[in-house]
Amino acid sequence: MVADYGADSVSLYRGIGDGTFVPAGSIVVGNNPRSVIVEDFNSDGKPDIATAVASDDTLVVLLSQGNFAFSAPLVIALGTGNFPLSVQAGDLNGDGKLDLACGRDGNLDVCVVLGDGQGGFGPVLSSTLGCIPEEVRLGDLNGDSKLDVVATSWMDARLIRRCRLRA
DSSP states (O other): OOEOOTTSSEEEEEOOSSSSSEEEEEOOOOOOOEEEEEETTTSSOEEEEEEEGGGTTEEEEEEEEEETTSSSSSEEEEETOOHHHHEEEEEEESSSSSEEEEEEEEEEEEEEEESSSSSOEEEEEEEOSOOOOEEEEEEOSSSSSOOOEEEEEETTTTTETTTTTOO
C-alpha cells in the first residue's frame, strides 16, 4: 500500500508470497495523501485502511469488504489549514477499540479521534506539541500499559515524547 502524495489516491499491491508484489489497483482518497496504515477498525477480521490526506485536511478510512474491495470513504474533517502528515492506530483510551492519532502541521499538534469499534469515529481532540510532527508513532514507552505518542520534527531536529496523551 502506498500513499500517492502529489496525486489523489492510495495504491494497493498484492503480495505474491515470494517477497514480490503486483499492482492491485488504486483508491481515490483525496488531494495529497501523506501516510497510510492498515488495521481492522470495525472488528470484522478484514484489514481496513486509514490515510492522512494533507491538502484536504482530513483522515480517510476505507472499510474492507474483502479481496481488495472497500466501502465508500469515511472522511474525518480535521479543520481547515491543519495539513495532516502522519496517522497511526492504537487503543488510546483503554476501551479495547482502535483510535487514530495524527500529526498536524498547521496546528503543531497531535490530534486523536476515538474509534467506536464498528468503523466510526468521534470528534477530533488535540494535544499541542509546539513544532511540526512529521512522523507519529505509538508505543508504551514508560511501562504503564498505556500508549504514548512519539513524534519527530525535522524543523526542530528533535524528538518529542508526549506520555499518556489522553483523549
